[in-house]
Amino acid sequence: xxxxxxxxxxxxxxxxxxxxxxxxxxxxxxxxxxxxxxxxxxxxxxxxxxxxxxxxxxxxxxxxxxxxxxxxxxxxxxxxxxxxxxxxxxxxxxxxxxxxxxxxxxxxxxxxxxxxxxxxxxxxxxxxxxxxxxxxxxxxxxxxxxxxxxxxxxxxxxxxxxxxxxxxxxxxxxxxxxxxxxxxxxxxxxxxxxxxxxxxxxxxxxxxxxxxxxxxxxxxxxxxxxxxxxxxxxxxxxxxxxxxxxxxxxxxxxxxxxxxxxxxxxxxxxxxxxxxxxxxxxxxxxxxxxxxxxxxxxxxxxxxxxxxxxxxxxxxxxxxxxxxxxxxxxxx
Numbered sequence: 001x002x003x004x005x006x007x008x009x010x011x012x013x014x015x016x017x018x019x020x021x022x023x024x025x026x027x028x029x030x031x032x033x034x035x036x037x038x039x040x041x042x043x044x045x046x047x048x049x050x051x052x053x054x055x056x057x058x059x060x061x062x063x064x065x066x067x068x069x070x071x072x073x074x075x076x077x078x079x080x081x082x083x084x085x086x087x088x089x090x091x092x093x094x095x096x097x098x099x100x101x102x103x104x105x106x107x108x109x110x111x112x113x114x115x116x117x118x119x120x121x122x123x124x125x126x127x128x129x130x131x132x133x134x135x136x137x138x139x140x141x142x143x144x145x146x147x148x149x150x151x152x153x154x155x156x157x158x159x160x161x162x163x164x165x166x167x168x169x170x171x172x173x174x175x176x177x178x179x180x181x182x183x184x185x186x187x188x189x190x191x192x193x194x195x196x197x198x199x200x201x202x203x204x205x206x207x208x209x210x211x212x213x214x215x216x217x218x219x220x221x222x223x224x225x226x227x228x229x230x231x232x233x234x235x236x237x238x239x240x241x242x243x244x245x246x247x248x249x250x251x252x253x254x255x256x257x258x259x260x261x262x263x264x265x266x267x268x269x270x271x272x273x274x275x276x277x278x279x280x281x282x283x284x285x286x287x288x289x290x291x292x293x294x295x296x297x298x299x300x301x302x303x304x305x306x307x308x309x310x311x312x313x314x315x316x317x318x319x320x321x322x323x324x325x326x327x328x329x330x331x332x
Contacts, residue, residue, distance in 0.1 A: 003123045004172030005330060006133075006165045007067060010297040011059035012044040012287060013159055026151050028212065034155050035285070039263025043158030043288030045143040052081040053089045055161035056139035057096050063135070063163040069097065072165075074131035075105040076121055078114035078292045080321070081141040082107060093137070104131065111189075112259040112320030113179075114138050114292030115162065116328055119316075120177050122166040134166040138292035142220060145191050149214035153222060156262060158288030162296025177328045178241040180234060185323035188226040192217040228265060230323050235269050239317055242327040250275055253329070254312040255302065259319055260284040260294035281307070291320070308332065 019031030019041055035041050046055070056077060064072075077090040090105035104125075110117055115138050122134040139161035146153045166174070193216075194200045204216035215221055235258070243249060250256075256275050258266045263282055270280045281298050290297060295316055302308045310332050319325035 002168065002170045002172060003126050003166055003174045004169035005119075005174065005332065006167045006169065007063050008162070008164045008296055008300050008303070009059060009063040010160060010162045010293065010300050011055055011062055013046045013050055013055065015045050015047050016042050017045055017154075018042040019155070022151060022155055028151060037262070037264055038156060038288075039282060039284050040155065040158075040288045041285045045159045046141045050141070051083045052079045052139040052141045052161070053083045053092060055141070055159065056089065056093055056137045056163075059139070059161040059163040060093065060097055060135065060137060063165060064097065067165065069099055071133045072099055072135045073103045074122075074125055074134045075099070075103065076118050076134060076136045077105070077107045078110055078118055078136075078138040079107060079140060080109055080111055080291070081139075081144060090137075110324055111140075111291050111322065112261065112294065113318035113322070113324040113326045115295040116177070116316055116318040116326035117179065117324075119164075119166070119174050119328055119330070120179065120326070123174050126166065126168050132168060136164045136166055138162045138296060140291040140293055142291055145220040147213075147215040147219040150219065152211060152213050152224070153220060156289050158290050160287060160290035160293045160297060162290075162293040162300070164296055172331045174328060174330045176242050176246040177326065178238045178245065179326040180238055180324070182230070182234075182323040185226065185230055188223040188230070188323075189221070189321040191220050194218060227320070231261070231265060231319055232268065232272065234323070234325050235317060235319055236273055238319075238325055238327045239273055239315065242315065242329060246329050248313075248329070250279075252313065253279065253315045255279055255281065255308045256315045256317075257281045257295055257298050257302065258317045260287075260298055261289055261320070292318075294318075303332075
């Protein structure tokens with residue numbers, strides 16, 4: 001039973017922070033230096049009243065425009081910024097969208113591998129005949145977790161949501177998954193406080209690293225060096241695994257879309273895997289690293305720009321917090 005991405009779209013909040021803002025406020029790097037290293041000129045972030053559920057709702061409205069919403073019989077919502085500990089945001093999204101009540105709806109907590117995992121879950125629901133048409137949504141607002149004085153993370157991350165409708169369709173495919181997990185790296189990208197293990201601490205100690213970035217255990221912490229080392233070790237393995245499973249070579253792939261972490265990292269991976277420039281997507285200038293939403297945003301942008309279209313074979317790969325990673329091959 002073949003499955004296919006029927007529609008894909010994304011939504012970005014209106015508030016924008018440019019590199020010039022960081023140059024003026026912190027006077028540590030110029031806007032050009034930030035862009036040269038990260039490949040980012042600006043990023044969208046939520047305002048004080050916006051949440052991940054708000055972004056999920058907006059992107060769902062976009063993707064359901066012109067589509068019979070009564071066909072949707074399962075919602076998968078990926079976020080690490082839920083509105084509430086409970087209830088599940090996907091349940092609230094069902095009500096806000098006015099979808100049928102006899103459908104399934106769950107949240108799952110994953111970061112930069114979230115879209116690939118969502119495709120795997122959607123495919124499983126469809127081939128097991130639990131669902132026919134799945135609404136997959138990724139929505140992330142990392143900006144709310146980042147300390148105001150943590151310039152490194154503030155320049156990297158943006159907020160945004162992606163959405164895809166997955167259907168049974170013999171003309172396309174979503175297949176050949178290779179998924180991985182290594183929880184020993186959990187503490188290299190983490191928000192330590194605010195959950196059941198460690199409550200939010202109003203008097204949390206301020207940490208300052210050698211670059212002058214400040215954060216507390218209430219904020220997002222990222223060990224950039226360890227994340228880079230994890231990525232360059234595991235991504236080539238998972239890409240080669242998925243190619244082996246599919247009995248394809250990189251020459252058989254029309255286009256490659258990795259999680260848009262930052263320009264330096266993914267271009268390093270491109271060179272290591274000998275992927276030609278013309279087959280590889282690097283474009284985060286106007287959005288930044290939107291975590292689980294980078295792949296659907298990149299996929300939609302590549303379609304809009306005419307780089308890919310119906311019938312193309314595309315390799316997707318996500319990797320990050322967890323550690324968690326995954327790759328798959330799709331045909332539009």
